[in-house]
Amino acid sequence: MSPPTTATTERTDHDGGPPALFSITGxxxxxxxVRALSEVSLDVAPRQVLGVIGxxxxxxxxxxxxxxxxVRPDSGRLLWKGEELxxxxxxxxxxxxxxxxxxxxxxxxxxxxxxxxxxxxxRHARTGFASALFGLGRGARDDAALAARARRTLAGLGVERYxxxxxxxxxxxxxxxxxxxxxxxxxxxxxxxxxxAGGLAGDEMAELGELIRGLTDRMAVMLVEHHMDLVMSxxxxxxxxxxGRVIARxxxxxxxxxxxxxxxxxxxxxxxxxxxxxxxxxxERAGREQRGTGE
Amino acid sequence: xxxxxxxxxxDPAAAADGRGGPRRRWRSSVLPRHLSLAVLGLLAVxxxxxxxxxxxxxxxxxxxxxxxxxxxxTVLTGLNGQLSLGHGAFMAVGAYTTALFLDGEPPALPLPxxxxxxxxxxxxxxxxxxxxxxxxxxxxxxxATLALAVAVxxxxxxxERLGGEQGLGVRMPETPVWVLDAAYFVTGSELDPTKYxxxxxxxxxxxxxxxxxxxxxxxxxxxxxxxxxxxxxAEIAGIHLGRARVLAFxxxxxxxxxxxxxxxxxxxxxxxxxxxxxxxxxxxxxxVLGGLGSLTGALIGSALLTFxxxxxxxxGTDAGLTDVRAAELAPAVYGLTMILVILVAPAGITGxxxxxxxxxxxxx
Numbered sequence: 324m325s326p327p328t329t330a331t332t333e334r335t336d337h338d339g340g341p342p343a344l345f346s347i348t349g350x351x352x353x354x355x356x357v358r359a360l361s362e363v364s365l366d367v368a369p370r371q372v373l374g375v376i377g378x379x380x381x382x383x384x385x386x387x388x389x390x391x392x393x394v395r396p397d398s399g400r401l402l403w404k405g406e407e408l409x410x411x412x413x414x415x416x417x418x419x420x421x422x423x424x425x426x427x428x429x430x431x432x433x434x435x436x437x438x439x440x441x442x443x444x445x446r447h448a449r450t451g452f453a454s455a456l457f458g459l460g461r462g463a464r465d466d467a468a469l470a471a472r473a474r475r476t477l478a479g480l481g482v483e484r485y486x487x488x489x490x491x492x493x494x495x496x497x498x499x500x501x502x503x504x505x506x507x508x509x510x511x512x513x514x515x516x517x518x519x520a521g522g523l524a525g526d527e528m529a530e531l532g533e534l535i536r537g538l539t540d541r542m543a544v545m546l547v548e549h550h551m552d553l554v555m556s557x558x559x560x561x562x563x564x565x566x567g568r569v570i571a572r573x574x575x576x577x578x579x580x581x582x583x584x585x586x587x588x589x590x591x592x593x594x595x596x597x598x599x600x601x602x603x604x605x606x607e608r609a610g611r612e613q614r615g616t617g618e
Numbered sequence: 619x620x621x622x623x624x625x626x627x628x629d630p631a632a633a634a635d636g637r638g639g640p641r642r643r644w645r646s647s648v649l650p651r652h653l654s655l656a657v658l659g660l661l662a663v664x665x666x667x668x669x670x671x672x673x674x675x676x677x678x679x680x681x682x683x684x685x686x687x688x689x690x691x692t693v694l695t696g697l698n699g700q701l702s703l704g705h706g707a708f709m710a711v712g713a714y715t716t717a718l719f720l721d722g723e724p725p726a727l728p729l730p731x732x733x734x735x736x737x738x739x740x741x742x743x744x745x746x747x748x749x750x751x752x753x754x755x756x757x758x759x760x761x762a763t764l765a766l767a768v769a770v771x772x773x774x775x776x777x778e779r780l781g782g783e784q785g786l787g788v789r790m791p792e793t794p795v796w797v798l799d800a801a802y803f804v805t806g807s808e809l810d811p812t813k814y815x816x817x818x819x820x821x822x823x824x825x826x827x828x829x830x831x832x833x834x835x836x837x838x839x840x841x842x843x844x845x846x847x848x849x850x851x852a853e854i855a856g857i858h859l860g861r862a863r864v865l866a867f868x869x870x871x872x873x874x875x876x877x878x879x880x881x882x883x884x885x886x887x888x889x890x891x892x893x894x895x896x897x898x899x900x901x902x903x904x905x906v907l908g909g910l911g912s913l914t915g916a917l918i919g920s921a922l923l924t925f926x927x928x929x930x931x932x933x934g935t936d937a938g939l940t941d942v943r944a945a946e947l948a949p950a951v952y953g954l955t956m957i958l959v960i961l962v963a964p965a966g967i968t969g970x971x972x973x974x975x976x977x978x979x980x981x982x
Contacts, residue, residue, distance in 0.1 A: 438843075
């Protein structure tokens with residue numbers, strides 16, 4: 324593959340690859356006077372793992388929040404299966420078939436693990452308010468089906484035995500899996516993972532890598548991540564952001580060797596965070612920090 | 619009593635570690651359980667009602683309407699995390715609707731229809747307020763509903779048809795002959811109007827609680843709790859936050875409307891002074907005392923509110939206090955109880971019992 328190294332506004336499927344499942348084309352976002360993203364484009368092909376990497380404040384999470392509808396781009400388009408998503412709202416993601424995890428996990432603290440996951444399965448619910456109100460058999464059967472589905476998903480991630488516990492009492496790696504189960508239970512076609520390796524130890528990260536690779540027989544994954552090892556080992560394709568621009572894209576090896584990437588990303592990792600562009604970087608960091616709590 | 623606590627939803631076998639085995643019966647027997655609890659509750663109420671005097675019956679009627687409103691409020695505040703300080707205003711809507719519908723000899727509509735109409739009218743008002751409230755958060759909802767609690771009694775004064783400061787008298791329709799016969803057949807004693815209203819109130823409470831318990835246990839309740847615990851996570855799980863909030867608000871105000879209707883019949887008068895801010899705060903304190911998010915708690919809270927003052931006053935007079943002093947004792951004891959519960963059992967009475975129970979089983 325020889326993708327362009329600079330962002331272009333109009334991107335089509337290159338290399339005769341499969342048509343993109345999800346595309347972001349020419350997206351720009353400004354927070355006040357700060358450009359968080361400018362003319363960013365990327366494609367996620369079906370059953371592909373796409374990694375989005377970049378130094379702190381590069382605009383990764385802003386991009387992620389655009390993809391979820393938490394941040395409305397000032398310009399640019401989002402395409403889902405070739406159709407434009409206009410006015411995307413976060414609550415529509417699940418029904419479109421897009422699952423997402425949150426950096427802070429966002430588990431429902433006062434609900435059991437099973438209930439947490441059942442909330443994510445709402446896409447498969449078939450009954451509504453009336454059957455719930457009157458306790459009709461239909462509603463109960465529907466609920467039982469959701470519970471069974473949630474248990475299967477938990478079992479698939481090896482955490483079924485915690486189904487009836489409250490998340491607060493569980494170790495962090497287990498909670499991570501519960502959050503992942505909640506995103507997976509809706510059987511999305513695209514899974515957006517926001518820094519999934521954060522807070523995990525080395526061997527746990529290796530397990531996570533395997534787990535993500537294992538998902539590709541069912542769905543595409545878009546991964547925003549800090550940990551180069553993880554990204555390099557699981558991603559088919561990588562898009563590198565720096566100061567809100569795409570500075571490189573390609574396979575792991577290509578990206579690793581790209582001089583622009585070495586300068587921007589690895590340089591920062593190795594040489595510390597000091598830099599002349601600190602002002603702009605801080606502004607972008609402010610944008611990236613916002614987890615998309617938009618109303 | 620048809621009561622469900624939040625924790626009641628969790629399978630007791632859940633605590634066991636390990637795979638736990640298949641639990642296919644997951645919630646499949648919800649309605650039969652709630653209905654049998656309801657029948658048991660009604661039986662218990664009948665026994666209590668028949669063995670106590672007229673004064674206790676009227677107290678039971680107050681407990682019923684407080685319980686209905688508190689049940690609705692606990693759903694809103696405990697399950698959905700919206701703090702309403704204005705439920706008294708919604709009770710006023712229900713009460714005035716009832717008073718107007720029962721005005722006329724004989725009343726234009728049968729009693730159950732009047733109750734349903736009062737619920738429906740309040741539900742509509744609740745929908746309007748709920749849509750506005752869904753745009754607000756935490757203390758702002760409290761502020762908006764507080765404004766409502768202050769405004770509604772004031773607004774009422776401006777309409778002559780609503781009786782102004784004096785309020786409207788509520789004309790209780792004659793107890794139907796078949797009800798009198800049935801009551802005599804079952805209990806062997808005459809059914810006086812006070813008892814009749816108390817029975818209506820408790821029937822309404824049982825129906826309300828069964829419906830609320832159904833909602834709480836199913837997907838709707840789960841959705842509400844998810845929105846309460848983490849909005850962002852709920853949203854990406856596919857929940858429309860506004861819709862979930864408005865639904866909770868509407869369900870809650872419908873309960874307040876029904877409570878207002880029962881209150882109108884029990885008190886026999888609907889006046890602005892009956893729906894002051896104090897009523898809204900009283901409801902909230904009942905819910906907090908009993909334990910947020912629990913119908914059992916709402917019921918316990920309303921029982922405390924109803925019986926504690928009289929109990930304390932009685933004890934005061936027995937201890938040799940004058941009537942006035944004994945009456946002053948009640949609010950003091952109530953305040954102390956409130957402080958104690960918040961200090962010792964911040965999760966409310968049912969919440970604390972639930973935590974103790976969990977700890978005993980070794981679950982965190």
